[in-house]
Amino acid sequence: MNKFEKRNSENDEWWGFNSEHGWVVLDRTLFGNGTGNNKSDKLTFTRCSDWTEFVDLRSNWDAPKYTYVVQYLKKLTGEKLKEAEAEALSKLNYYINYQYEIRVERLKRIHNAYLELHGLPPKSIVKRQSDARRVSHCWNCSHPVDNKVDYECEGCGWIVCGECGACEKPHCGDAKITKKKVGNTFNDFKLASEFAKSNPKMKITRTANENEWVVK
Numbered sequence: 001m002n003k004f005e006k007r008n009s010e011n012d013e014w015w016g017f018n019s020e021h022g023w024v025v026l027d028r029t030l031f032g033n034g035t036g037n038n039k040s041d042k043l044t045f046t047r048c049s050d051w052t053e054f055v056d057l058r059s060n061w062d063a064p065k066y067t068y069v070v071q072y073l074k075k076l077t078g079e080k081l082k083e084a085e086a087e088a089l090s091k092l093n094y095y096i097n098y099q100y101e102i103r104v105e106r107l108k109r110i111h112n113a114y115l116e117l118h119g120l121p122p123k124s125i126v127k128r129q130s131d132a133r134r135v136s137h138c139w140n141c142s143h144p145v146d147n148k149v150d151y152e153c154e155g156c157g158w159i160v161c162g163e164c165g166a167c168e169k170p171h172c173g174d175a176k177i178t179k180k181k182v183g184n185t186f187n188d189f190k191l192a193s194e195f196a197k198s199n200p201k202m203k204i205t206r207t208a209n210e211n212e213w214v215v216k
Contacts, residue, residue, distance in 0.1 A: 003092065004069045015069040015092065023048040023091050024066070031143050031163040048091040051102050052109075107151055110165035118171040125151040125160055130204040134159060140166035157189030157206075157213065184215045 007013045012028035024045045026033060032040035043061055044053050060066070069088055076084055095102065104125075112122040128134075128147040135146045136159070143163035150159050156168035185207070192213035196204050202215045 003089065007092065015088070017067050017069065017072045018045070019065050021045070021047045021049070021054065023069075023088060025091075025095060026061075046095075046102065046106075048095070051098075051105070053106055104151070107160060107162060107165070110162075111153065111160050111167065112165075114165035114167070115172060120172055123153050123155040123167075123172060126154045128152055132203070132205050134206065138164060138166055139169045140164050155189070157192075157204075185212050189213055 004015050007015065012034070014026040014028065016024060016026075018024045024047055026043060026045050028034045030044050033043055039058075041058050042055050043058050044055050046053050063071075073081060073085055073088070108125055111125055115121065115123060133146075133148050135144075135148075137144050138161035141161060141164040143161050145159040145161055147159050150162055152158065153160050153167035153172055156172045158167040158169075158172070160167050184202075189204075192204050192215050196202050196215045205214050205216070206212070207214060
């Protein structure tokens with residue numbers, strides 16, 4: 001049980017049992033899951049049975065619907081306690097080993113859900129494709145974005161918001177925009193990326209208006 005208490009205090013995680021979803025984890029570093037400026041009336045939990053997320057009201061985060069793992073296990077005895085504790089530790093160890101992959105899969109899902117909402121096909125996400133660091137906020141939900149830690153959309157090159165999944169404004173790959181190249185300036189990230197790959201000594205940077213890319 002000390003392992004769970006340590007994760008709770010040192011890793012901003014809450015582990016518990018939900019009456020509907022079974023073992024769940026609340027990552028307090030996710031937007032809206034924390035306190036103060038990072039607090040909202042809804043919480044995003046990770047379901048340990050399939051490592052997907054679900055949203056519930058913060059007001060529901062209490063017994064009997066949610067029970068902290070230590071309190072839950074203290075209510076059990078004998079074989080039921082051994083089985084439940086072994087299962088909970090197994091979920092925790094898996095999460096520790098694959099937390100990064102779980103977060104990336106979550107980002108893929110919310111990004112493609114955003115694209116689908118706008119009638120667009122799925123797009124891959126990639127780590128930043130240039131040396132230039134960009135720190136800003138999401139145009140759609142104002143959530144902070146930073147390409148040092150966040151992923152970028154392979155289609156448009158914009159940082160993918162970890163909260164709502166948005167990328168380029170008004171939406172990725174606007175069909176109304178004609179892709180063009182003027183000198184080494186591009187209004188399409190894919191064209192700029194292809195040009196940069198054929199000129200490995202050059203780097204991609206975004207213009208001040210964030211609508212074009214320069215390869216130099």
